[in-house]
Amino acid sequence: MPKPKQFARPPKKAKLKAAPETADDFQEAADKEEEAGGKHRVGDPAKSARAFLRALELYNQGLSRHATNFDLAYNKARLELEITQQPALVEHVGLPLIDLLRQTLDSHRYALRLNEENPDLLFNTSQVLVSLAEQLSEAGQAPQAIPLFQEALELLSACLSRQEMLLEQQRLEFEQFDDDGGVPLDPDETPASNSGSEADEQTARIETPVSANDLLDTVHASVSALTTLVPLVDESALQTYGDMAYALTEKRAPSYVTLLPDDLQEAARVILLLDRAIFVAAFSDAQYTFAMIDLATYADRLNAFDVPSKDQNAHALSAQAEARVELVQSILDRHQSSIELPAEICWKQLNLAQEANTKATRLNTEDAKERKAGILESQGGAEFLRHRLVTIPNVPLSEGIKRSARTLIQNAQTYYRGAAQLAWAEGDAQLAVKAKQRWLIACDIGSAVYGVAPKQTAAPFEGNPRDAKGDVMQALKDCVDEGLIAVDLGERIAQRILQ
Structure with a gap:
């Protein structure tokens, strides 16, 4: 976010009353x-x-x-x-x-x-609305979340319009300075404060100039909100939000990029292209769910992730992997275990997802290091999904692929364990607990289905003991709800956890 x-703020006073x-x-x-x-x-x-x-x-x-x-x-x-x-x-x-x-x-x-016109306040209010909407959505309260997302988008639109107006005012003022022989204000310089009288109960306030980066931040926040919103709305609303994203990413934002210094423009374009790709993936998934597009169109649109220098960009690689996993989840939601299931396409997409994730974990950038625990957790989920795919009865995949089921579960154990350890070391307790619980589930599947103990039996970190069965049961339910684990296998593991 x-x-x-x-x-x-103005300089602090020497003494406090x-x-x-x-x-x-x-x-x-x-x-x-x-x-x-x-x-x-x-x-x-x-x-x-x-x-x-x-x-x-x-x-x-x-x-x-x-x-x-x-x-x-x-x-x-x-x-x-x-x-x-x-x-x-x-x-x-x-x-x-x-x-x-x-x-x-x-x-x-x-x-x-x-x-009601301060752009910083408009922006911040939109972020509170998005955060609250996300919490409600995760709690299964999408009808309550949707109006909050819509209000956030209205505020962001007002914020962007206000920023554009202020930026244009600044440009005209700079030109006036030049015409008058004055010295224009450097955008990095602190401008003069605007003071109100004590009668107005308004303390001194210093406002910084609006920059092209501010406008791009607002576009990023808007596209991010749209990306989170489109999976929640009905078919009739999709095109409206698609048009909004198009206007932001194809018309308005490119002009803001040109206002940046030359040496910053390429990086800004890559960020914009990635924002667009992430939205396109979510939008396409929603359209596929409503049978508005076919699978070939959906898969083809994921080429939007082919941004410049993608293989050196951990965010681009992991976002592409997440989009490919989501595609497979939607295919399984539609076809389940029917004979029409395009298993080979699913297997290929999951392989591409894991290849992208692996590339991301091998990068040595600061961004890659920060994302590594989350990427490892995602890799564990992809292995769960591949395991579900190869264990579907009569699935049209090669015998060699089908025989990989046990290895896939062992891989999931390894990824989840690594994610839990790294997240715990970095202080991300929420991710650490999530990964540990899923590691426990992977261990149970390995033991119950394949008769093999995990390669390392000790828990990834101390805390959240195994006897917190309710937490592990909820984690198992989440895996089933996300489509990572088949319903019948989930029921079998639930019985084992409750023993």
Whole structure:
């Protein structure tokens, strides 16, 4: 998710009054707590969360006395949004994430009532809406999620229009400076502050100029929201969202790229092409689900992932792999184990997915290193899916491929184990637990179906003990729901877990 937009703040005062009175006083006091929270964010999330909660309380106190102060309202909302994006902090806030997101949305809407044209606030509010919609969607509440996605897209559209207007104003001002013989403002230079009177209860606020990167960030957020939305809507709405994505990626964004310095344009184009490819994959999957396109068209559209220097781009490789896996899942959803199942196409797509993932894990870039645990977890899922495919009765695949079933399960064990260990070492507890639970399931399949123990019997990391049967059962249900494991095999493993 893109980082929340922020205002640059005026210099801090030398001393803090004992009891805050003015809006500036409350902002300064909150700044100190935010600074303290930031220092402990990594090493002591509990201490960090306490400091951030004190900052939020100061914002609340300030707004109770200066209810129309935009800076206090904006910064309170911004801080809440930042907290929601840090799982380690959420654990110590005392609210479930979905409730915290609702609270954060209320704060953003309050700030919007004070200033509905601020592009940073429009952008941040859209991100809260998307995060909340994603949580509701994952909880099986798609009807409640869809309006939130739609509202987010409306705010992003308003944000983009506002950014375009501000950028054009800046261009005209620069030209006026040149005509008058003045010196134009450097975009990296801090502009003069706009101060309101105390009667207006508006503290000094410094706004940075809008840049082409800001517009591209808004396009990225918009296309990302559209990508998440299209699997949830009905057939009649698809074309509308397809047209929106087309207008953003084919018409508006390319012109923004040309505003960047020459040496930054190629990288920006690659990011834009990848955003487009990811959307095209999700859009095609939705169309295939509604039988609006055939399989050949769907598969052909995945060539959109052939972006420049793809083999050196971990994001492009892993996104392409994910899209190919999704294609196979949709094929299996449609055909199940019928004689019309295009098994060879499925097998080829899964092989291509694993080849792309393997290339990504071998890259030595920082992005590749950050993604590696997630890619390994995805590889485990692809092996589950290949195992499901080769064990379908009378599947039209070669005998050699069919005999690979046990090896595929052992591969899944290896990938999930590696993902769990790496995620745990990197502090991603959520991914680590997910991968460990799926490793346990892969071990059960290997033992129950093939009579083989895992190559390494020790758990990938300590914690989340095996006797948490309810958690493993939920993980097994998720695998069946995702189509990674056949229903009958899932029932067999469930009986084993409950013994």
